[in-house]
Amino acid sequence: xxxxxxxxxxxxxxxxxxxxxxxxxxxxxxxxxxxxxxxxxxxxxxxxxxxxxxxxxxxxxxxxxxxxxxxxxxxxxxxxxxxxxxxxxxxxxxxxxxxxxxxxxxxxxxxxxxxxxxxxxxxxxxxxxxxxxxxxxxxxxxxxxxxxxxxxxxxxxxxxxxxxxxxxxxxxxxxxxxxxxxxxxxxxxxxxxxxxxxxxxxxxxxxxxxxxxxxxxxxxxxxxxxxxxxxxxxxxxxxxxxxxxxxxxxxxxxxxxxxxxxxxxxxxxxxxxxxxxxxxxxxxxxxxxxxxxxxxxxxxxxxxxxxxxxxxxxxxxxxxxxxxxxxxxxxxxxxxxxxxxxxxxxxxxxxxxxxxxxxxxxxxxxxxxxxxxxxxxxxxxxxxxxxxxxxxxxxxxxxxxxxxxxxxxxxxxxxxxxxxxxxxxxxxxxxxxxxxxxxxxxxxxxxxxxxxxxxxxxxxxxxxxxxxxxxxxxxxxxxxxxxxxxxxxxxxxxxxxxxxxxxxxxxxxxxxxxxxxxxxxxxxxxxxxxxxxxxxxxxxxxxxxxxxxxxx
Ligand SMILES: Cc1ncc(COP(=O)(O)O)c(C=O)c1O
Numbered sequence: 001x002x003x004x005x006x007x008x009x010x011x012x013x014x015x016x017x018x019x020x021x022x023x024x025x026x027x028x029x030x031x032x033x034x035x036x037x038x039x040x041x042x043x044x045x046x047x048x049x050x051x052x053x054x055x056x057x058x059x060x061x062x063x064x065x066x067x068x069x070x071x072x073x074x075x076x077x078x079x080x081x082x083x084x085x086x087x088x089x090x091x092x093x094x095x096x097x098x099x100x101x102x103x104x105x106x107x108x109x110x111x112x113x114x115x116x117x118x119x120x121x122x123x124x125x126x127x128x129x130x131x132x133x134x135x136x137x138x139x140x141x142x143x144x145x146x147x148x149x150x151x152x153x154x155x156x157x158x159x160x161x162x163x164x165x166x167x168x169x170x171x172x173x174x175x176x177x178x179x180x181x182x183x184x185x186x187x188x189x190x191x192x193x194x195x196x197x198x199x200x201x202x203x204x205x206x207x208x209x210x211x212x213x214x215x216x217x218x219x220x221x222x223x224x225x226x227x228x229x230x231x232x233x234x235x236x237x238x239x240x241x242x243x244x245x246x247x248x249x250x251x252x253x254x255x256x257x258x259x260x261x262x263x264x265x266x267x268x269x270x271x272x273x274x275x276x277x278x279x280x281x282x283x284x285x286x287x288x289x290x291x292x293x294x295x296x297x298x299x300x301x302x303x304x305x306x307x308x309x310x311x312x313x314x315x316x317x318x319x320x321x322x323x324x325x326x327x328x329x330x331x332x333x334x335x336x337x338x339x340x341x342x343x344x345x346x347x348x349x350x351x352x353x354x355x356x357x358x359x360x361x362x363x364x365x366x367x368x369x370x371x372x373x374x375x376x377x378x379x380x381x382x383x384x385x386x387x388x389x390x391x392x393x394x395x396x397x398x399x400x401x402x403x404x405x406x407x408x409x410x411x412x413x414x415x416x417x418x419x420x421x422x423x424x425x426x427x428x429x430x431x432x433x434x435x436x437x438x439x440x441x442x443x444x445x446x447x448x449x450x451x452x453x454x455x456x457x458x459x460x461x462x463x464x465x466x467x468x469x470x471x472x473x474x475x476x477x478x479x480x481x482x483x484x485x486x487x488x489x490x491x492x493x494x495x496x497x498x499x500x501x502x503x504x505x506x507x508x509x510x511x512x513x514x515x516x517x518x519x520x521x522x523x524x525x526x527x528x529x530x531x532x533x534x535x536x537x538x539x540x541x542x543x544x545x546x547x548x549x550x551x552x
Contacts, residue, residue, distance in 0.1 A: 005382070006314075006356060007318060009277075011356050014386055020277055020279040020354065023277075023379045024276070027273075030063060033265070034068060041260075044067035047263060048262055048263070051071065052363075055077065069091060073093070078091060078102075091112065092114050093113050094116065096166055098115070100120060103120060107132070110131070114186075115184075118176060124182065134185045135182060135184050137168060137188065138190070139188065139189045140168060144163075145191045145200045152308060159193065167188075173211060174214065180220075184222070185224055188228060190230060191228060195232050198247065201250070212225060223258075230267075231267065231268040232267060233268055234359070235311045235312065235359055237323075266362050272361065273361050276296060280293065280353045293332055294330065294331055296331060296377070297331010297333050297340065298337070298371065299368060299372070300364055300377065301340065301364050303367060304364075315349070316355075319348075323343070325344045325346075327346040327347075396549050400500065406451050406520060407519065413452075414447075414449065417444070417445070417447075423481055425490060426484045437462035438470040439459075440470075442455055443458055445478065454515060454518065455478050455518070457513070459510075464511055466514075472501060475516060475544075482535065499532075499551050501548050503545075506544065507543045509543045510543065514543075517540065518535055519536045519537070520535050
């Protein structure tokens with residue numbers, strides 16, 4: 001059998017250098033998968049990668065670099081795709097729940113709208129404005145999709161089935177197309193996920209051809225045919241799926257010369273190009289059974305644990321864990337179904353061993369959650385050596401994103417001014433330094449509750465607003481003084497480090513008088529004499545708000 005990219009990885013070395021759990025992207029495998037699909041589409045931009053499958057920026061960038069397009073189901077996916085390097089003209093918007101505003105943005109910018117909403121199509125048609133973009137229609141075929149091998153939960157994946165919510169029934173097309181005056185230039189049909197039966201793709205392509213003839217007769221010359229995604233991949237050595245080569249060879253025989261063909265592979269493009277390194281954190285013995293508890297589970301791999309789709313897991317020596325036995329490899333979560341391999345044999349596995357869970361590129365990170373306070377792992381790009389590309393999330397990332405104002409709702413408890421002398425003694429001299437023409441005076445600074453402070457600041461600048469760097473320095477200094485004062489300090493006898501800042505500049509902060517409210521969290525993570533506090537702030541007129549993590 002051909003050697004797979006992940007067999008080159010030294011998972012012990014990678015985990016010791018970069019931490020565990022950690023995702024690893026095999027860039028070469030993505031390139032190879034793209035290359036194989038090209039034999040069907042002829043051009044990379046006609047491979048529309050479904051962003052929902054794995055929206056990690058590192059994965060998106062690799063695919064954009066290959067010149068592929070993107071299939072997006074929301075405005076935020078579109079923005080992610082654009083940030084990652086996909087071009088507007090190669091972005092398709094397709095979702096069972098589409099909104100007018102997003103459709104307009106897509107069409108105005110020259111993207112593709114894959115319409116799955118008859119009323120919306122009529123609305124856009126009435127406006128007689130499809131911008132620079134294209135309108136395609138997603139078809140729901142009469143004929144049901146069928147898998148070769150039936151398996152549990154298949155009904156959850158058969159998106160192209162005639163009873164699903166997706167697409168416009170093909171029998172409704174003649175009437176619809178005869179009424180629409182804007183030109184429809186493409187048709188789309190997605191059979192479903194983890195499809196193992198090439199005949200289903202053949203009937204989908206036949207249906208696209210038939211409907212394209214019909215649409216052309218009704219005045220909509222169809223040029224683009226999109227067969228969606230759906231080609232399945234093996235998750236372990238027991239699974240059997242046609243290869244990309246089998247798929248393209250079969251479908252290429254059916255292609256007709258007047259069309260351009262598109263596909264949207266998710267699983268088949270990135271599924272086998274990502275692995276997840278994990279560490280066995282503990283071994284437990286219970287009633288004759290051994291449990292190996294890993295540092296990742298349903299938080300990142302819900303598809304494996306909830307759908308009971310066990311993946312091949314290999315040890316650092318490259319041997320796969322068996323698919324039968326009395327033992328269980330589990331995740332760390334407080335959930336009885338958090339099992340990666342229900343029946344295996346762990347006799348050779350010890351605490352702290354590293355393992356690699358293979359073929360986890362599709363619908364894993366995309367469905368990740370923070371149950372039990374688990375946080376998203378970092379990502380490594382593997383291409384002739386490892387390069388670390390993204391940091392793991394920290395617990396603070398989520399807290400800061402929520403922009404919570406601690407105990408904001410508690411009534412004003414007391415009012416105690418922080419005198420000018422006390423402020424002078426507690427402030428950071430460095431932060432207090434004025435920058436060129438930006439000057440400010442703190443007119444009032446009060447503690448108005450156990451965790452609440454407010455300040456009145458007069459800003460002067462050479463323009464009529466206060467720049468973000470100045471705002472950070474001034475408000476950072478106020479937060480620092482508030483935190484030291486709350487803890488009984490009367491002078492700045494210890495360093496205070498701002499570790500993270502999140503700032504939203506809703507409307508620009510104006511010069512002149514501004515009231516700034518500060519809310520401190522209780523102390524967290526106190527270690528030795530160091531403690532951490534989160535300081536949220538908002539300017540009264542909402543022109544600026546945010547949060548600092550302060551280490552004191
Ligand atoms: C419209 C569309 N295209 C493509 C895909 C990708 O499917 P797969 O990952 O099975 O290739 C999906 C996934 O459900 C989809 O909904």
